Amino acid sequence: MRALTWHGKHDVRMETVDDPEILNPRDAIIKITSTAICGSDLHLYDHYIPTMQKGDILGHEFMGEVVEVGPKSTLKKGQRVVVPFTISCGSCYHCSKHQYSACDNGLPADNQDIAQEAYGQPMSGLFGYSHMTGGYAGGQAEYVRVPFSDVGPIVIPDGVEDEKVLFLSDILPTGWQAAENAQIEPGDTVAVWGCGPVGLFAVQSAFLMGAERVIAIDHFPHRLELAKRFGAQTINFEETATYEALMQMTGGIGPDAVIDAVGLEAHGFFVDNVIDQIKASTFLGTDRIHSIRQAILACRKGGRVSMPAVYGGFVDKFPLGAFMEKGLTLKTGQTHVQHYMPALLNAIMEGKIDTTFLISHTLPLEQAPQGYKMFHDNQNEVTKVVLKPEWAVAAE
Amino acid sequence: MPDTADDTRQDDAPLATSKRADAVDRATEELVEPKGDALTARAVTINRPRDELFAYWRDFGNLASFMDNVVRVDVLDEKRSHWVVKAPGGKTVEWDSTITEERDGELIAWASEEGADVPNSGRIDFQDAGARGTVVTATILYDPPGGTIGKVIAKMFQREPAIQARRDLRRFKQLMETGEIATGSRTRKQLEEEKN
Numbered sequence: 327m328r329a330l331t332w333h334g335k336h337d338v339r340m341e342t343v344d345d346p347e348i349l350n351p352r353d354a355i356i357k358i359t360s361t362a363i364c365g366s367d368l369h370l371y372d373h374y375i376p377t378m379q380k381g382d383i384l385g386h387e388f389m390g391e392v393v394e395v396g397p398k399s400t401l402k403k404g405q406r407v408v409v410p411f412t413i414s415c416g417s418c419y420h421c422s423k424h425q426y427s428a429c430d431n432g433l434p435a436d437n438q439d440i441a442q443e444a445y446g447q448p449m450s451g452l453f454g455y456s457h458m459t460g461g462y463a464g465g466q467a468e469y470v471r472v473p474f475s476d477v478g479p480i481v482i483p484d485g486v487e488d489e490k491v492l493f494l495s496d497i498l499p500t501g502w503q504a505a506e507n508a509q510i511e512p513g514d515t516v517a518v519w520g521c522g523p524v525g526l527f528a529v530q531s532a533f534l535m536g537a538e539r540v541i542a543i544d545h546f547p548h549r550l551e552l553a554k555r556f557g558a559q560t561i562n563f564e565e566t567a568t569y570e571a572l573m574q575m576t577g578g579i580g581p582d583a584v585i586d587a588v589g590l591e592a593h594g595f596f597v598d599n600v601i602d603q604i605k606a607s608t609f610l611g612t613d614r615i616h617s618i619r620q621a622i623l624a625c626r627k628g629g630r631v632s633m634p635a636v637y638g639g640f641v642d643k644f645p646l647g648a649f650m651e652k653g654l655t656l657k658t659g660q661t662h663v664q665h666y667m668p669a670l671l672n673a674i675m676e677g678k679i680d681t682t683f684l685i686s687h688t689l690p691l692e693q694a695p696q697g698y699k700m701f702h703d704n705q706n707e708v709t710k711v712v713l714k715p716e717w718a719v720a721a722e
Numbered sequence: 723m724p725d726t727a728d729d730t731r732q733d734d735a736p737l738a739t740s741k742r743a744d745a746v747d748r749a750t751e752e753l754v755e756p757k758g759d760a761l762t763a764r765a766v767t768i769n770r771p772r773d774e775l776f777a778y779w780r781d782f783g784n785l786a787s788f789m790d791n792v793v794r795v796d797v798l799d800e801k802r803s804h805w806v807v808k809a810p811g812g813k814t815v816e817w818d819s820t821i822t823e824e825r826d827g828e829l830i831a832w833a834s835e836e837g838a839d840v841p842n843s844g845r846i847d848f849q850d851a852g853a854r855g856t857v858v859t860a861t862i863l864y865d866p867p868g869g870t871i872g873k874v875i876a877k878m879f880q881r882e883p884a885i886q887a888r889r890d891l892r893r894f895k896q897l898m899e900t901g902e903i904a905t906g907s908r909t910r911k912q913l914e915e916e917k918n
Contacts, residue, residue, distance in 0.1 A: 344909045350902040415900040419769050419854055434904045435892035461906030
């Protein structure tokens with residue numbers, strides 16, 4: 327099959343590799359019909375994430391058709407499914423509590439060593455995101471092997487186009503969980519740092535959960551424009567003093583809940599690398615830590631802090647004093663995708679949530695390397711790149 | 723589970739986590755026939771009933787299904803078994819093992835017999851953990867092959883018993899909870915290479 331493979335910094339290639347096979351009873355093989363490049367894929371592209379190996383297949387946002395199933399899979403050939411980016415067993419204690427991203431068994435035993443060392447306990451596996459998260463081949467390919475296919479993938483009704491449901495795989499549930507973690511009450515003002523896909527979906531979700539006002543903060547004009555389309559008020563932090571603006575816009579109280587959808591992902595996922603990477607890019611480092619620090623300072627007393635943004639290691643100058651004195655609550659974590667998928671699919675089917683606005687470019691999978699470069703070089707206009715393996719076949 | 727009710731000790735922590743030099747000696751007191759001077763212990767909680775876990779483990783022929791380094795275990799009789807285990811450099815090590823103590827559903831303790839390539843002894847404890855299932859604790863004493871240097875070499879090849887015990891327990895949990903052992907491989911060929 328054809329697949330997008332990683333070879334190093336800014337070096338991803340389309341290659342022909344062996345097709346995936348059923349290896350475990352609960353596996354299924356999916357023929358990919360649509361897959362997207364995630365903002366977090368850019369951190370692999372920039373080689374900020376350790377434990378990558380040459381030839382690794384990327385991609386954790388994908389959907390397609392079931393073409394082969396193991397004896398314990400509950401899927402049927404021909405079904406269309408969206409696959410969650412988290413690989414979770416559905417049988418362990420954490421899965422039974424719907425804490426899917428904390429699954430005990432998603433990571434192969436040998437790969438658990440690094441995560442245990444870095445975080446104290448290993449987390450779930452992830453598709454196409456380094457060997458620390460399991461070394462699973464991703465979905466920017468013609469086919470993918472999906473473990474625990476009886477638990478993860480959600481079946482999509484016929485006649486619903488891919489673009490409407492593709493983002494159930496990661497960013498829509500992530501934005502929804504971000505808003506849920508903000509514990510929004512009717513009448514709340516919610517401030518969202520970062521208008522990437524997760525931030526934009528958090529804006530939509532916050533309104534659905536009863537927020538009276540959402541204030542979106544970014545510096546890309548096009549992304550702020552999208553936030554505005556969903557009814558958010560905007561702050562461009564390159565033109566405006568964010569804290570002062572937020573205080574004035576909330577009558578000196580501060581937002582009731584704040585959501586950091588920016589994060590530190592680029593600066594390490596792995597304890598040993600964090601310090602080096604911050605040293606290597608001090609300006610970027612402080613800039614990005616800035617978002618959570620600013621969110622905490624702006625948040626009203628007794629308010630709530632939600633942090634969908636991915637942080638990997640240690641941070642300096644975390645305002646612990648402000649956090650304690652103001653009595654804030656922090657909720658965070660990787661997304662429990664499987665928990666949110668059914669309700670969000672319903673919301674899409676009922677027309678309550680639209681995710682298609684995000685797609686700025688659609689390319690054949692064969693042009694994935696160009697897609698990465700475009701997304702990397704122009705984040706203002708390129709909000710989401712969707713790749714189509716079938717288009718590539720047709721072009722040949 | 724090592725007994726921690728010891729009035730000369732100052733806390734209730736498991737012996738294998740002790741910083742004190744005499745911890746290994748103390749741990750050996752809890753084994754009927756101690757073999758070895760390197761101690762490793764590890765606990766894992768498995769979301770399955772205690773009896774089911776005990777029964778699977780007690781059937782030693784099953785062990786190679788989740789112990790990646792174990793080539794095979796031949797059951798010789800009710801108490802004795804023969805072990806063939808991978809070692810660094812494509813070699814194998816072998817020994818005969820005898821059950822020194824057994825309580826149905828709770829405990830299996832063993833010691834290797836004279837002439838073992840890697841003398842070892844230990845115990846596997848199964849304890850009820852309420853709604854969370856069962857806590858399985860492995861405590862293993864062993865003589866590292868080739869002493870300290872052998873241990874370093876084995877570690878380089880990921881054959882070190884402490885590393886193996888940790889990973890074997892995770893695989894046991896996966897197999898019991900999910901019915902399979904997780905792999906990041908894409909093809910059967912990769913899966914085979916991963917195991918060797």
